[in-house]
Amino acid sequence: MKRKNIFIVSIITIILVAFLNVLTVYTVSNGISYWEGYSALNKLRKQKVYLGNDQITDNQDRLITKSQVNNTKAKSILNYLDKNYDYAISWDASNGSHVNAVTIDQKSLEMYPIKVAQGQNLKVRDFHRNKVIPVLVGSKLAKKYPLHHEFTYLDGSTGKRQSYQVAGILTASSSIPSPYLFQNQNYLDNTIIVPLTTYTRAHINLPQIANGVQNLLIFNTNQNQIFKLEKFFKSQDLNVKFYTVQSSIDQEARIVKSALIKLAVGIIILLIVIVVLLKYLIRKDTKMQLKKFISSLIGFGLLLGILIELVLGFSLPMLSIVGIPKWTSLNIILSVLSIVLINLLLAVIITIFQGNNPQKQ
DSSP states (O other), rough: HHHHHHHHHHHHHHHHHHHHHHHHHHHHHHHHHHHHHHHHHHHHTTTTOOOEEEOOHHHHHHHHSOOOOSHHHHHHHHHHHHOOOOHHHHHHTTTTTTSSSEOOOOHHHHOOOOEEEEEEOOGGGGGOOSEEEEEEEOOGGGTOTTHHHHHHHHTTTTSSSEEEEEEEOOOOEEEOSSSSSSSSSEETTTEEEOOOOHHHHHHHHHHHHHHHHGOEEEOOOOOHHHHHHHHHHTTTOOEEEEEEEEHHHHHHHHHHHHHHHHHHHHHHHHHHHHHHHHHHHTTSSSSSSSSHHHHHHHHHHHHHHHHHHHHTOOGGGGGGTOOOOOOHHHHHHHHHHHHHHHHHHHHHHHHHHHHHHHOOO
């Protein structure tokens, strides 16, 4: 009976150590992702920038979807923005393809400096092409779309295939920060960056505009002008509200910080429970030579934690509190360091307990 109890407690300890490792890595990596996303928005935080928020109803969305490809209303919206506001806009241009694509205007490119590892970045003239349009491709698409490679892709504004040429390959882990979700930055490794050209503007449709309002930034303006813009969008059958980027960042920061604190408390509680179980196992050690076995619990727990992370990819519902982090170099280094430190702490605790509980011969 005694051996059975020891076996059960040992299994529980292994599982808890594994979960402790998963939770530690998850907390550290999310904290890093939060800080990277927060820091990336420094340029916007220092200005009074307004951010569009899509509040389009389901009925409006159905009407937008049925809009004609060459949409007069969409062009009038762009013309109104061009005439009255300093703005940046971008939208998802994937069109149901297995390859991600993002259309960005020149202002967006200036706001979010995107670096290239090969070739050259987009230039002003590239936003005025109408035949073969230069694009940037993510690092993981470099083999399929190498530098200077020409290919065709469905243009969402015309419904026809458009010719593109790879002007540059993005550096690995390039991203566009999100003012809404710091952890879920728009990483571009599997993405094609398409410039919003004068040709696309001439054939733009309402679904594209509706897609872009969530990433619409308005600069150098005031609250009165923002009210006018909201009223204009409503006249065009689009419900769009605008908030300062700072207020959006502050709200997200409060949510993330609260979640990270809860995760940290969870780690402390887990650590206390594991310590209690280890102390129990060491006290019950008589002739079973548990000294080496107990020490190996950390190793088994660590391996099980790594397996959980690899197989589930941090998609555990219980862990989806603050988002799924991106594995950057900094994330990997500090996450590994956090695992080493937490397991070293457990090893020290075991050593102390064993010193206070000499093995019976």
